[in-house]
Amino acid sequence: MSRSGTAGYDMSIIFSPQGKLYQIEYAFKAIKTGGLTSVGIRGKDCVVVATQKKIPDKLIDPKSVTSLYKLTDYIGCVQTGIVPDSKSQASRAIQECSSFHHKFGYQIPPNVLAKRMADIAQLSTQHASARPLGVAMILIGIDDELGPQLFKVDPAGVYTGYKATAAGEKEQESTNFLEKKFKSNPQLSKDETIQMAISTLQSVLGADLKSSDLEIGICTMDNRKFVIMTDEDIDSQLTKLAERD
Amino acid sequence: MSSVGSGYDLYVSTYSPDGKLFQVDYANKAVENSGTLVAIRAKDGVVLGVEKLVPSKMLCSGSNRRVHHIDTHVGVAIAGFLADARQLITRARNEAKNYKSTYGQPIPIKVLSQRIASFNHMHTLYGSVRPFGCSIAITGIDQYGPQLFLVEPSGSCVGYFGASLGKGKQAAKNELEKIKFSEMTCREAIKEVSRIIYSVHDEVKDKDFELELGWISTETNNVHQIVPKELHDEAEAYAKQSLEDANM
Numbered sequence: 001m002s003r004s005g006t007a008g009y010d011m012s013i014i015f016s017p018q019g020k021l022y023q024i025e026y027a028f029k030a031i032k033t034g035g036l037t038s039v040g041i042r043g044k045d046c047v048v049v050a051t052q053k054k055i056p057d058k059l060i061d062p063k064s065v066t067s068l069y070k071l072t073d074y075i076g077c078v079q080t081g082i083v084p085d086s087k088s089q090a091s092r093a094i095q096e097c098s099s100f101h102h103k104f105g106y107q108i109p110p111n112v113l114a115k116r117m118a119d120i121a122q123l124s125t126q127h128a129s130a131r132p133l134g135v136a137m138i139l140i141g142i143d144d145e146l147g148p149q150l151f152k153v154d155p156a157g158v159y160t161g162y163k164a165t166a167a168g169e170k171e172q173e174s175t176n177f178l179e180k181k182f183k184s185n186p187q188l189s190k191d192e193t194i195q196m197a198i199s200t201l202q203s204v205l206g207a208d209l210k211s212s213d214l215e216i217g218i219c220t221m222d223n224r225k226f227v228i229m230t231d232e233d234i235d236s237q238l239t240k241l242a243e244r245d
Numbered sequence: 246m247s248s249v250g251s252g253y254d255l256y257v258s259t260y261s262p263d264g265k266l267f268q269v270d271y272a273n274k275a276v277e278n279s280g281t282l283v284a285i286r287a288k289d290g291v292v293l294g295v296e297k298l299v300p301s302k303m304l305c306s307g308s309n310r311r312v313h314h315i316d317t318h319v320g321v322a323i324a325g326f327l328a329d330a331r332q333l334i335t336r337a338r339n340e341a342k343n344y345k346s347t348y349g350q351p352i353p354i355k356v357l358s359q360r361i362a363s364f365n366h367m368h369t370l371y372g373s374v375r376p377f378g379c380s381i382a383i384t385g386i387d388q389y390g391p392q393l394f395l396v397e398p399s400g401s402c403v404g405y406f407g408a409s410l411g412k413g414k415q416a417a418k419n420e421l422e423k424i425k426f427s428e429m430t431c432r433e434a435i436k437e438v439s440r441i442i443y444s445v446h447d448e449v450k451d452k453d454f455e456l457e458l459g460w461i462s463t464e465t466n467n468v469h470q471i472v473p474k475e476l477h478d479e480a481e482a483y484a485k486q487s488l489e490d491a492n493m
């Protein structure tokens with residue numbers, strides 16, 4: 001199928017006559033090529049990111065594969081999309097956090113980091129030299145003044161704060177699922193938030209998940225640090241979820 | 246769907262309408278055309294084996310080496326364009342040297358692999374460069390034990406228990422899946438790697454090949470070396486024997 005409508009306006013970062021940036025749209029499609037789905041959910045006093053862990057090849061050492069990144073002790077993120085691009089973006093985010101701390105003497109707040117990463121992403125939407133990275137970053141942290149925070153940064157250079165969000169292959173289905181659940185504006189406890197994340201993934205993937213299929217990271221108001229849940233903790237949440245149903 | 250190039254495959258800085266980077270896919274094809282590489286992470290070390298295809302009888306044996314040392318505790322093997330790989334090897338050697346100079350300790354294998362992966366990744370971002378047409382298997386022993394990583398043209402870096410690259414990749418992979426890595430020693434792994442390479446070698450399409458073997462284990466005092474002649478000959482004999490037994 002030849003895209004005569006785009007006719008050369010989609011080869012690099014230039015506007016089409018309709019005012020679209022096709023390369024950015026294609027970058028969004030690239031996020032889905034990773035084949036994974038992630039969700040982020042903000043509870044009353046905690047915030048959670050969860051993603052699929054798919055290791056199809058049993059020759060791979062599972063410890064070497066992860067989509068969750070600890071950016072500082074207090075901010076973590078899940079990167080969905082092209083894996084090498086996510087490592088590159090995570091690496092840059094860690095540098096930005098570190099440089100902020102060095103310059104200003106305190107830990108970078110999540111919204112400031114989100115804005116900074118979005119500004120960096122925006123550069124490749126305007127300069128044709130480097131392509132946009134095919135990654136969506138969902139970052140979480142506890143802000144000293146504002147409480148639990150959840151942001152998503154995308155290749156277009158847009159960052160938004162969310163109550164709940166999703167990224168990846170089943171982004172649309174996950175978002176629909178979460179919109180229904182959040183209609184009543186629930187105030188979720190820590191367990192409820194984690195279980196909501198797990199049940200969202202289970203629902204859109206159409207399968208029961210084991211702890212080896214999941215990666216979950218959490219920040220709570222009590223322990224402000226970003227913690228990646230162990231398999232045992234994930235298992236206990238899965239059991240509680242099954243009992244509840 | 247534009248799944249065949251058609252203009253989106255000219256620069257690596259251009260996404261196709263499906264969100265693919267064709268130049269990276271094409272770089273992977275360059276790797277697939279090279280001689281088979283097999284690596285096994287055993288319980289006491291790591292073994293690398295390469296099917297080095299010899300296109301002409303005029304070549305001196307041992308030329309166009311595909312197994313290289315990066316530091317005393319790190320060794321690599323390459324699949325794909327040897328010239329591109331030379332760049333990566335030089336880069337890896339510099340990284341290892343600078344790390345030692347800055348931090349006072351030998352570079353952890355994971356760190357080195359991630360740095361080479363980031364270097365590869367950088368060449369997938371700009372229209373003025375092309376991705377490297379080679380994958381490298383990085384092996385070594387550090388404070389975390391024996392490690393094996395594969396770094397690909399896309400910049401992906403993944404740890405493996407057993408890995409294969411090149412022409413016979415799929416066939417080698419099927420053989421590797423039968424192995425119990427946690428129970429195998431390096432000496433046994435050398436034999437297995439040789440056997441797998443001999444079994445995936447295509448006698449019809451490629452005539453001559455040299456088997457290159459490298460290893461690092463507690464037996465070598467955690468120093469990466471080319472496998473000594475006696476072990477090498479023993480492994481080749483075992484491999485040839487297994488091939489005969491299989492054909493009978």
